[in-house]
Amino acid sequence: MNIEEGIRQSFDVLRANKARSLLTMLGINFGVLSLVAISIIGLSFRGFIGREMAKYGSEIMWVFANNRAYARGEPRTQLDGADVDYFRRTLPGLQYSTTFYYINARAVARGRGQSVSLFGVDTDYFQIFAASRRIAEGRALLPDDDLYRRPVCVVGPEIAGLLFGAEDPMGKRVSFLGRAFTVVGVTAPQESTFVSDGTDDTTIFVPQSFVAARIFGGREKRYYVLLLKFSDLPSVDNAVIRMENYLEKKYGLLRGEKRFRVMKFDTFIQIADNVLNIVSLLVLVISAISLLVGGLGIMNIMLVTVTERTQEIGMRMAVGARRRDVLSQFLIEAVVLCLLGGFIGAALGAVIAAVACTLLAWPFIFSLASVVIGLAVATAIGILFGLYPAWKASRLTPIEALRVEV
Amino acid sequence: MSLIRLRGIGKVYELGLARVTALKGVDLEVGDREFVTVMGASGSGKSTLMNIIGCLDRPSSGVYELDGRDVSRLTDSELAAIRNRKVGFVFQTFNLLPRVPSWRNVELPLVYSRVPAAERRTRAFAALGRVDLADRALHRPNELSGGQRQRVAIARALVNHPSIIFADEPTGNLDSRTGLSIMALFQRLHGEGATIIMVTHEMDIALHARRIIYLKDGRITGDERIKKPKHADKELSKMADLEEDELTEAIEKHS
Ligand SMILES: Nc1ncnc2c1ncn2[C@@H]1O[C@H](COP(=O)(O)OP(=O)(O)OP(=O)(O)O)[C@@H](O)[C@H]1O
Ligand SMILES: [Mg+2]
Numbered sequence: 126m127n128i129e130e131g132i133r134q135s136f137d138v139l140r141a142n143k144a145r146s147l148l149t150m151l152g153i154n155f156g157v158l159s160l161v162a163i164s165i166i167g168l169s170f171r172g173f174i175g176r177e178m179a180k181y182g183s184e185i186m187w188v189f190a191n192n193r194a195y196a197r198g199e200p201r202t203q204l205d206g207a208d209v210d211y212f213r214r215t216l217p218g219l220q221y222s223t224t225f226y227y228i229n230a231r232a233v234a235r236g237r238g239q240s241v242s243l244f245g246v247d248t249d250y251f252q253i254f255a256a257s258r259r260i261a262e263g264r265a266l267l268p269d270d271d272l273y274r275r276p277v278c279v280v281g282p283e284i285a286g287l288l289f290g291a292e293d294p295m296g297k298r299v300s301f302l303g304r305a306f307t308v309v310g311v312t313a314p315q316e317s318t319f320v321s322d323g324t325d326d327t328t329i330f331v332p333q334s335f336v337a338a339r340i341f342g343g344r345e346k347r348y349y350v351l352l353l354k355f356s357d358l359p360s361v362d363n364a365v366i367r368m369e370n371y372l373e374k375k376y377g378l379l380r381g382e383k384r385f386r387v388m389k390f391d392t393f394i395q396i397a398d399n400v401l402n403i404v405s406l407l408v409l410v411i412s413a414i415s416l417l418v419g420g421l422g423i424m425n426i427m428l429v430t431v432t433e434r435t436q437e438i439g440m441r442m443a444v445g446a447r448r449r450d451v452l453s454q455f456l457i458e459a460v461v462l463c464l465l466g467g468f469i470g471a472a473l474g475a476v477i478a479a480v481a482c483t484l485l486a487w488p489f490i491f492s493l494a495s496v497v498i499g500l501a502v503a504t505a506i507g508i509l510f511g512l513y514p515a516w517k518a519s520r521l522t523p524i525e526a527l528r529v530e531v
Numbered sequence: 532m533s534l535i536r537l538r539g540i541g542k543v544y545e546l547g548l549a550r551v552t553a554l555k556g557v558d559l560e561v562g563d564r565e566f567v568t569v570m571g572a573s574g575s576g577k578s579t580l581m582n583i584i585g586c587l588d589r590p591s592s593g594v595y596e597l598d599g600r601d602v603s604r605l606t607d608s609e610l611a612a613i614r615n616r617k618v619g620f621v622f623q624t625f626n627l628l629p630r631v632p633s634w635r636n637v638e639l640p641l642v643y644s645r646v647p648a649a650e651r652r653t654r655a656f657a658a659l660g661r662v663d664l665a666d667r668a669l670h671r672p673n674e675l676s677g678g679q680r681q682r683v684a685i686a687r688a689l690v691n692h693p694s695i696i697f698a699d700e701p702t703g704n705l706d707s708r709t710g711l712s713i714m715a716l717f718q719r720l721h722g723e724g725a726t727i728i729m730v731t732h733e734m735d736i737a738l739h740a741r742r743i744i745y746l747k748d749g750r751i752t753g754d755e756r757i758k759k760p761k762h763a764d765k766e767l768s769k770m771a772d773l774e775e776d777e778l779t780e781a782i783e784k785h786s
Contacts, residue, residue, distance in 0.1 A: 440626040445615020445643035447608040
């Protein structure tokens, strides 16, 4: 029997047993669906990460206390001014660097109080985050603001609304940390983002010394985190080694563990990628299991079909069907069932992935390969699990088949 | 030369320990363009014999030559090819695919001889024309009467121009009038040159053939030519006349 004829007959059978065929397909549906969905979501996630990386530049790294080394409540060793100066002076290829502090405070504007989060940023903050923390109005904070202790601030669009209502916040005054600050800039609303430095649309940025004075009083300043941006990736790798050596020599290990962690943006992304890989693997396992279950369902229904249609098999043999014609007919039926299930699954998977990408604001990247692989797997399942029932059908002799009473 | 030549054909069914001997040394010759009826009591081996002659089954012993060729030693697919091209089967229970239109039932033998789709369709419609069902080509079997279904099955048996048509109790599931119309069709096909071998229980039906073979306990015990076969068309027109008469007259005539 040629394939075209086999397919035509398969559709006759499908039409006659719509509900049963659909139910039988469910396992294949779900298997291919999860395969396609996770592939597209994975691709889109990576596309999204790529976009994020491009936004910040992947030449970013930061150093902070290695929390793993410390017991709960144990005081962390923090960088001091000398360390930060040393890194700024000596690391080759360094373009920008910033430290920052974060505190909650109570702000008063137009006679009304409001709790706000203050971000005490250092000189280069707005350079490094130029893409993700754009200035919509006015200006960013400048090195001079800190040097001359100017009481100015840059406000997020949301907190600006809370503090000043519909009025233009530019040039308005708001009081916190015991003095009045003038608003010199407003940031643009933030796009959805994967990496965050802790700021958002409710943040108020102020020159760092005001916040440091509140935290440390007269004591020596310490830095919880230092964020650096280099001109190129080799410089980042070089900096990692030099900083780790420097910090280990100066502060030593704590119970065999490093006191600081030097993290590249790359590594950070890598960790996210690893999480994605684990999730993908889990989904693939689920997909494989449902394909297997689906395949067994197909085998079961094909065995039922062969039994139900024994008379038909006998008639076909009586009019000239050879064993291999019967074999290929039932094999084609199983494959058509699986492929149809695969198509439905792939379509649903793509739709689910598209919805997920829209909700997460990720770029939707269609994966044709996953659809092709999904359909190939469905075909293979059809052949694998259809073979036994089809073989059973083909082993009948015409007389046996015709004599069977159904 | 005979179309069919059986020499000492035996058939034994093995059922575990029990053995059933269905045929015991059957010798038979059937020539081209014959119209033969096989009769005999239930269990006498009629179907077994038909299945062997029709290459649906193999004999346990003996030699069977079809068209001068020994078919008792052929492989499964060689037998399938013979069933496809040389033989046309008509079953008591029609054996049609219920969900596809008549013409697609009729084209099936052509599917297995790899005839291109367009030609299959033309030939299927032509075969339906020969059994006067051209106007039912697109109907599915469940939209047809029993007699019409059997005619679709006969068209299927005819479509690949076989040398012989086999019919195992073709009228067994039909009322006598419809049975007669099938006999009329067989007689017409026979007149057009077909070789027909048919099994039946009913003498009324058997007498439409030209030769009757009688089977008893797996042996041929009678083989006679029919000098004056019944003419199905005439019987049918008589029945039609009867229908046109008044019912009371008809009752009087028959009592
Ligand atoms: N597949 C089989 N297995 C075992 N015995 C069988 C088989 N087919 C037929 N027989 C036996 O062979 C004998 C002949 O059967 P067959 O079907 O040829 O009879 P028949 O003349 O066609 O009868 P009927 O008029 O009732 O159709 C019977 O005794 C039957 O029980
Ligand atoms: Mg019988």
